[in-house]
Amino acid sequence: MQRKVNFTDNQQVTLEDYNxxxxxxxxxxxxxxxxLGGFPVGRYSGFVAEQTGQSVVRVSVxxxxxxxxxxxxxxxxxxxTLDFLQHLPAVAQKIATVIVYGNTxxxxxxxxxxxxxxxxxxxxxxxxxxxxxxxxxxxxVLGQENATPQAPAIQSNYIAVxxxxxxxxxxxSITRITANxxxxxxxxxxxxADHTRRFAQVxxxxxxxKTDISGLAAALRAKADFAMVSAMSYDLARVKxxxxxxxxxxxxxxxxxxxxxxxxxxxxxxxxxxxQGLRFPSAAEAVVALELxxxxxxxxxxxxxxxxxxxxxxxxxSANGKDGEYPLTNTTVQTVQLVQRTEARTVRRYSTTETQxxxxxxxxxxxxxxxxxxxxxxxxxxxxxxxxxxxxNYYTNYDPLYAYSYAAGTRQAYERVTLRKFTEETMNxxxxxxxxxxxxxxxxxxxxxxxxxxxGYLVGFNWFFTRKASAGDVRYVVCEMxxxxxxxxAVLVSNVVPPASIAIYPAKTEVRFKPIFQQKGKRYAVVLxxxxxxxxxxxxxxxLAQGNIQYMIDGSWIQGDPSVDMAxxxxxxxxxxPIVQVSLKAxxxxxxxxxxxxNLDALIPDGSKLDFDVRVxxxxxPLAEAAAHVALLSNLPSILPIRANFVGTTDVMPALGLxxxxxxxTLSRPDEDLCHISTVRTMPAPxxxxxVTLLVENWDSDDHDIDVVLLTGGSYTTTVTPSAQxxxxxxxxxxxxxxxxxxTFGSPVSSFKIKITGETGGSARxxxxxxxxxxxxx
Amino acid sequence: MAKAPAKPANPYDDxxxxxxxxxxxxxxxKVGRAWVRPGQKATLTGRIIKDNADGVSAVQxxxx
Numbered sequence: 001m002q003r004k005v006n007f008t009d010n011q012q013v014t015l016e017d018y019n020x021x022x023x024x025x026x027x028x029x030x031x032x033x034x035x036l037g038g039f040p041v042g043r044y045s046g047f048v049a050e051q052t053g054q055s056v057v058r059v060s061v062x063x064x065x066x067x068x069x070x071x072x073x074x075x076x077x078x079x080x081t082l083d084f085l086q087h088l089p090a091v092a093q094k095i096a097t098v099i100v101y102g103n104t105x106x107x108x109x110x111x112x113x114x115x116x117x118x119x120x121x122x123x124x125x126x127x128x129x130x131x132x133x134x135x136x137x138x139x140x141v142l143g144q145e146n147a148t149p150q151a152p153a154i155q156s157n158y159i160a161v162x163x164x165x166x167x168x169x170x171x172x173s174i175t176r177i178t179a180n181x182x183x184x185x186x187x188x189x190x191x192x193a194d195h196t197r198r199f200a201q202v203x204x205x206x207x208x209x210k211t212d213i214s215g216l217a218a219a220l221r222a223k224a225d226f227a228m229v230s231a232m233s234y235d236l237a238r239v240k241x242x243x244x245x246x247x248x249x250x251x252x253x254x255x256x257x258x259x260x261x262x263x264x265x266x267x268x269x270x271x272x273x274x275x276q277g278l279r280f281p282s283a284a285e286a287v288v289a290l291e292l293x294x295x296x297x298x299x300x301x302x303x304x305x306x307x308x309x310x311x312x313x314x315x316x317x318s319a320n321g322k323d324g325e326y327p328l329t330n331t332t333v334q335t336v337q338l339v340q341r342t343e344a345r346t347v348r349r350y351s352t353t354e355t356q357x358x359x360x361x362x363x364x365x366x367x368x369x370x371x372x373x374x375x376x377x378x379x380x381x382x383x384x385x386x387x388x389x390x391x392x393n394y395y396t397n398y399d400p401l402y403a404y405s406y407a408a409g410t411r412q413a414y415e416r417v418t419l420r421k422f423t424e425e426t427m428n429x430x431x432x433x434x435x436x437x438x439x440x441x442x443x444x445x446x447x448x449x450x451x452x453x454x455x456g457y458l459v460g461f462n463w464f465f466t467r468k469a470s471a472g473d474v475r476y477v478v479c480e481m482x483x484x485x486x487x488x489x490a491v492l493v494s495n496v497v498p499p500a501s502i503a504i505y506p507a508k509t510e511v512r513f514k515p516i517f518q519q520k521g522k523r524y525a526v527v528l529x530x531x532x533x534x535x536x537x538x539x540x541x542x543x544l545a546q547g548n549i550q551y552m553i554d555g556s557w558i559q560g561d562p563s564v565d566m567a568x569x570x571x572x573x574x575x576x577x578p579i580v581q582v583s584l585k586a587x588x589x590x591x592x593x594x595x596x597x598x599n600l601d602a603l604i605p606d607g608s609k610l611d612f613d614v615r616v617x618x619x620x621x622p623l624a625e626a627a628a629h630v631a632l633l634s635n636l637p638s639i640l641p642i643r644a645n646f647v648g649t650t651d652v653m654p655a656l657g658l659x660x661x662x663x664x665x666t667l668s669r670p671d672e673d674l675c676h677i678s679t680v681r682t683m684p685a686p687x688x689x690x691x692v693t694l695l696v697e698n699w700d701s702d703d704h705d706i707d708v709v710l711l712t713g714g715s716y717t718t719t720v721t722p723s724a725q726x727x728x729x730x731x732x733x734x735x736x737x738x739x740x741x742x743x744t745f746g747s748p749v750s751s752f753k754i755k756i757t758g759e760t761g762g763s764a765r766x767x768x769x770x771x772x773x774x775x776x777x778x
Numbered sequence: 779m780a781k782a783p784a785k786p787a788n789p790y791d792d793x794x795x796x797x798x799x800x801x802x803x804x805x806x807x808k809v810g811r812a813w814v815r816p817g818q819k820a821t822l823t824g825r826i827i828k829d830n831a832d833g834v835s836a837v838q839x840x841x842x
Contacts, residue, residue, distance in 0.1 A: 030841075147806060188801070192797035204782065225839070381823070557789065689810055689811065691811050691812060701819070721796075721798060721823065722821070722823075723809055723810060723819070723822070723823050723826050724812060724814060724820065724822050724823070724826055725821040725822075726812060726814050726815075726818045726819065726820045726821075727818060727819040727820075728817075728818045728819075729816075740812045742809050742810035742811060742812045743810075775811075
């Protein structure tokens with residue numbers, strides 16, 4: 001209790017003092033209810049409503065706790081009876097809400113004698129209230145009559161206690177409104193205890209929920225959301241429509257005839273060629289090497305099978321002197337594997353009767369759509385007969401008009417120029433490890449790195465040895481760099497100097513080797529390996545400035561003294577003439593040449609050019625300019641003179657491979673008949689129908705013929721002819737047609753082969769099938 | 779009672795059902811999943827020609 005009334009002996013007591021005896025406890029009780037109860041609106045306790053008659057409800061005693069903290073009591077003996085007889089609905093139903101509300105009243109009036117004059121002690125009799133009471137009242141509020149009655153709205157100072165559902169026959173039900181009932185501390189305590197028990201049970205799971213949710217989030221990040229999958233499904237449906245895939249198709253397949261992996265080449269009837277399309281086989285073919293017409297031609301220098309225009313040598317990089325020496329056996333002996341790189345390749349095709357891959361729209365679109373062809377497709381371009389030729393990575397520039405790089409400054413490793421009858425495909429890597437040779441070398445290993453500041457061909461070194469042993473070869477390796485270390489997996493040249501050839505300083509030990517093209521701005525390393533106790537001269541004071549010495553210890557490169565370099569001179573080629581024309585041995589094919597395919601090792605630096613001319617009649621004609629409709633070899637010459645044109649500068653010229661190891665020239669003329677048989681097409685389930693569509697290019701509608709049949713049965717010897725085969729002109733491409741063959745099987749077929757036969761019919765053109773698509777139906 | 783007009787005989791009744799013929803198309807029709815239209819070079823079996831006689835204007839045996 002916040003306040004109490006104090007009395008002292010002989011104190012005069014006022015009326016207010018007496019009244020405060022009641023006011024102060026009431027005030028404290030109000031605060032307790034208000035603060036601890038904290039009800040935003042009033043609550044009640046008691047007031048149990050029960051039906052006592054057909055239309056009579058009795059409400060028991062109870063208390064009303066106002067939000068102000070005031071407590072109003074209702075303690076009428078026997079409670080309060082509410083009779084709804086006069087308010088029963090006529091037809092439907094009605095809800096009467098029993099409400100309570102409070103009011104403060106002065107009551108318990110009694111006759112009391114009242115002193116009116118103190119001195120004379122005169123009194124008078126008066127009727128006085130002896131109790132101030134907070135009285136709660138019970139009443140009800142009626143709702144509207146309705147088939148689905150609603151409880152009535154009530155004033156904010158009323159507290160709803162119960163809803164009484166009234167029907168024409170009386171009270172149907174009484175529903176206590178527990179939401180307005182005050183909850184006792186005991187009740188709260190029971191609920192808290194119940195929650196605590198429940199929380200103890202589920203608490204550990206809740207504690208790990210955060211981890212579980214994180215795990216779920218991580219898993220969800222790897223999933224495509226439904227909206228994305230849904231959008232993809234829509235797109236796929238549109239693509240099916242665009243590519244004419246029926247909605248109910250059950251199986252499908254296609255071949256763009258880039259490789260023969262979907263061709264049954266072992267079939268006895270097989271007679272076809274898969275080279276950027278399905279093509280007619282050669283009626284005659286010769287594979288020869290490109291050779292110099294004059295074996296002692298002095299316009300070029302041939303080294304290791306690579307021909308470079310005649311050059312003299314010049315020292316471009318020099319770190320000359322003898323400030324110290326370094327023993328080649330200074331470090332432990334290592335065994336390392338050298339992976340030799342070789343010159344890149346170029347392929348040139350010319351055909352009089354055939355069109356080249358550039359018009360073969362199908363695979364070219366495929367290439368464009370996937371940002372490049374498959375590695376096996378690229379490998380198929382540059383592969384030579386019987387060779388394992390694996391491409392592990394490449395960039396492609398599929399359209400010379402819209403050349404692009406994947407990264408600024410990236411030189412694309414594969415570039416293609418296609419004219420109607422001529423194709424030029426070139427690997428732009430100067431050196432490639434697509435064809436590799438490896439060797440294992442043992443010795444102490446030291447390297448000198450260097451920066452090459454301008455394009456050019458490195459042809460040799462001048463070394464300076466200060467001492468030499470009587471035994472132990474010195475192997476020198478020129479290689480590319482990987483990061484800041486020599487890369488022995490990218491060796492450009494590897495040779496040996498025997499001890500007898502080693503000169504002692506100040507004499508130079510000159511080594512010369514196959515010219516190596518070095519790009520400007522690129523770092524290279526020369527690596528010396530030996531088991532012999534030879535010493536090389538070193539220069540101090542960072543005279544080279546653009547490189548450093550590194551040693552290999554336990555398989556790792558260790559940087560040496562940064563101010564010390566090996567003494568050496570780098571010798572480069574200086575070409576005599578920027579334009580050199582060289583006659584090559586004439587190409588021969590008995591019966592006549594229609595097509596020429598040159599597959600050559602070649603190194604064509606930026607700013608240089610390597611072209612070929614062929615002599616037709618008395619005129620030399622550039623092969624690359626035999627474009628468009630020029631039927632260069634229409635008279636089928638049996639002998640075709642050819643020459644190479646090297647164009648460049650005095651510093652850089654193209655290099656051309658010669659001989660069997662570095663060139664493959666295929667001369668051919670096409671046959672008049674074609675027969676291609678696919679590998680087995682296996683269906684996921686037996687099919688009733690099939691449609692085979694061919695895209696055919698360079699088509700001559702007057703003379704050409706083509707047929708599609710299916711081979712079925714256990715050994716695929718039963719021929720199924722199409723019930724309809726139509727040939728329709730493709731308006732989007734010149735001289736292209738689409739062949740559509742429809743098949744209906746007498747009984748469902750689980751597998752079959754597709755057989756394509758064709759004839760040129762004496763036409764001056766030879767067609768090729770650039771795409772085959774088959775779709776099957778149940 | 780008037781006699782119903784006789785149904786015109788199919789001009790291609792004599793064709794071999796399974797043999798293939800070079801066909802000139804007069805009106806488009808569908809064979810299986812594919813449409814055959816005028817102007818296309820079409821090769822059809824005798825059965826298909828009989829089923830679509832209205833769309834065929836000329837038939838020539840395949841010469842191979």
